[in-house]
Amino acid sequence: xxxxxxxxxxxxxxxxxxxxxxxxxxxxxxxxxxxxxxxxxxxxxxxxxxxxxxxxxxxxxxxxxxxxxxxxxxxxxxxxxxxxxxxxxxxxxxxxxxxxxxxxxxxxxxxxxxxxxxxxxxxxxxxxxxxxxxxxxxxxxxxxxxxxxxxxxxxxxxxxxxxxxxxxxxxxxxxxxxxxxxxxxxxxxxxxxxxxxxxxxxxxxxxxxxxxxxxxxxxxxxxxxxxxxxxxxxxxxxxxxxxxxxxxxxxxxxxxxxxxxxxxxxxxxxxxxxxxxxxxxxxxxxxxxxxxxxxxxxxxxxxxxxxxxxxxxxxxxxxxxxxxxxxxxxxxxxxxxxxxxxxxxxxxxxxxxxxxxxxxxxxxxxxxxxxxxxxxxxxxxxx
Numbered sequence: 001x002x003x004x005x006x007x008x009x010x011x012x013x014x015x016x017x018x019x020x021x022x023x024x025x026x027x028x029x030x031x032x033x034x035x036x037x038x039x040x041x042x043x044x045x046x047x048x049x050x051x052x053x054x055x056x057x058x059x060x061x062x063x064x065x066x067x068x069x070x071x072x073x074x075x076x077x078x079x080x081x082x083x084x085x086x087x088x089x090x091x092x093x094x095x096x097x098x099x100x101x102x103x104x105x106x107x108x109x110x111x112x113x114x115x116x117x118x119x120x121x122x123x124x125x126x127x128x129x130x131x132x133x134x135x136x137x138x139x140x141x142x143x144x145x146x147x148x149x150x151x152x153x154x155x156x157x158x159x160x161x162x163x164x165x166x167x168x169x170x171x172x173x174x175x176x177x178x179x180x181x182x183x184x185x186x187x188x189x190x191x192x193x194x195x196x197x198x199x200x201x202x203x204x205x206x207x208x209x210x211x212x213x214x215x216x217x218x219x220x221x222x223x224x225x226x227x228x229x230x231x232x233x234x235x236x237x238x239x240x241x242x243x244x245x246x247x248x249x250x251x252x253x254x255x256x257x258x259x260x261x262x263x264x265x266x267x268x269x270x271x272x273x274x275x276x277x278x279x280x281x282x283x284x285x286x287x288x289x290x291x292x293x294x295x296x297x298x299x300x301x302x303x304x305x306x307x308x309x310x311x312x313x314x315x316x317x318x319x320x321x322x323x324x325x326x327x328x329x330x331x332x333x334x335x336x337x338x339x340x341x342x343x344x345x346x347x348x349x350x351x352x353x354x355x356x357x358x359x360x361x362x363x364x365x366x367x368x369x370x371x372x373x374x375x376x377x378x379x380x381x382x383x
Contacts, residue, residue, distance in 0.1 A: 014039035020155035023049035026063035036077035057082035071219030091130035099158035117361030172284025213256035275304030292369035
């Protein structure tokens, strides 16, 4: 049966990851994600898992990749500065197809910035942080309960598509405490990576049948010996200088996400059926947006909330489906305009897109959103 508890967002990330089967955590403490490392240090030994505090974030993601290659479901957690340090090895994980989850509890920057203050300014870094064209899946929760259930989905996606998945939290959600009802563990859907069944050396470990995108590889130590490298490689895992082989590999890496966006992308819509104004938001910003939408509706205004849960790939199909009914869009986010660029790209010249952002370490209030909506509606009537 389900269980009612008082829980912090960071604590929910730990408990959800353990429920997903995470048994290895390597990390370095950094505000506002430190409670995740503390929670893993306490809980993993109780579950037969391993916790290692590494000397820095570079070592942390390297240890996580090694543990995953050996068959463990593995995770690390950090914030903006540490996330930046991890980028090279996130690219390595994408190229070598090593599943793992990277939790980024965003804080105000740049540099060390405001370590205890909220921000959502790592959105573009989540997609473009590492170099080269690479697949990215990033999810963003807006509540403590969703943190628990969504991080399970993050592990499921990492295992299914054999890729690092970024769990893009923010300080608002990470440090929020709520009474939540956790789902019955027996009702959870837990995925595990597909594995091959042949033994020996130099097998075609990266072989993928026509029409499929994800290889089936045994973990190290399970009878199949192969090479792992961040270089472009052939199906045996060894480096290649063939542009044809490298091009086919890199296209497959992109395709395994791009060809599966309908499975990967999820959104939350509230009061969107007859909405003429859509307020787009993600993560911790959804609380203020929801309150503003409720107040606007109470005043008879046709306002709805559109919240990407999967923030990369951006759920453009779902937003495009709403464009014909809309008169205007407002993007609300705690940065200088990052998801805004994606919304503008999808809306094109069809609908006006306005912006309400914040980069001073404080939160956007429902009153500010309502004032911005009134300003936009006034401009529309004036035209």
